[in-house]
Amino acid sequence: MAGDPEGLLRHRVIRTDAVDARERYQLLTSLVVPRPIGWVSTRSADGVLNVAPFSFFSAVASSPMLVSLSIGTRGGVAKDSLRNILDRGAFCVNVVTEGQLEAMNRTAANLPPEGDEFAFAGLAVAEAETVDAPFVANCPAVLECELYKHLDLGSAGGLVLGEVKGVRLDPELPIVEGSAFVDSEGLRPVGRLWGFNYTLLGEVRVLPRPEV
Template sequence: MKGAAREVIEPGEISGRERYQLLTSLVVPRPIGWISTRSRAGLSNLAPFSYFSAVSASPMLVSVSIGVRPAGPKDTLRNIREHGGFCVNVVTEDDLDVMVATSVDAPAEISEFADLGLEEANGVRVDAPYVAGCPAVLECRLRQEVDLDDVPSALVIGEVVAVHLSPDLPFLPGTRVVDPHRLRTVSRLGGDFYGLAAPLTRRARPVWKV
């Protein structure tokens, strides 16, 4: 490719759909926050969000960006606002298909848990359900909703107030690092591609030599 001119794309030159395709195929792999919430009427809700990230360890903060449709907020956002909490179910290879199934734009009165026959359990620190069989769950309290002016998305910051871990997930010896060989997570790539738990490699961080 030596000498070939690079294509320079300015966001204003392409459509909104193309901006989405470009951004989400380059900011990869993205972790998937599979978020469960409860409505004011008590109905449980479950949907995946890949505009999801860790923000801080002390306090433990995560962020999720949830699109706001012209008709109003998605069920997840409405429930987080109403209840002030949510659970993040960590998506592993076993749950890939059911996670994708929960992205269906179901009517607000339908619980994805009931619709897909998923067993739910109740959060111990927040009023939100979680996927009972999920090996790792973060219970989060709504800490802040960041105002993005005219952006049709809400940036939600949650504080992790409880972490559930399956006994099948050991820590690396002497640490609280969950063994990545055992937590076989799925990530989101561009289009409808997903990354599976790939062969792992390890690199220690360098220390500056004085």
């Protein structure tokens, strides 16, 4: 095999154009793990409240403070969260912690656009200070975001970049002394693996960078 004269490589290479969409989804979501969950709250043009989880979610930059969300389509139509973000230019990312795992899951139900997902999931709602969006009132950490850029991904939906205009923190969240780091043991974040599998905070290893 080219590049492997001693025959040591044992990998099986799956060409992504030779498998179906389901398999591509299964490979991607079981290998890009664990993913943080952006629990996204929005308001529609008509004022209907919406909240739904998105694990195709990531930090992009810190100055300006940017996050990304990839929101798929349903039956060829944009999901309500994407529609709302484009209509209002704003959304909140509620950080999913252990205490909210089940409530977050309830908000993945596919309600019609006129259904209030806060009410459906029994969640208290409050209004962001810096952007035109609601947030989950008892969530300990919330990123208040303004739409920064939208990239149309065609049949894959849309990629949204949001600029974080406000970081809302419960005063009980422990902050690492002398910094703005939120202590992970205090936050108790949840990560998504694949399917119905989630991961909670396990052992934290401290590994300083090597010096040259």
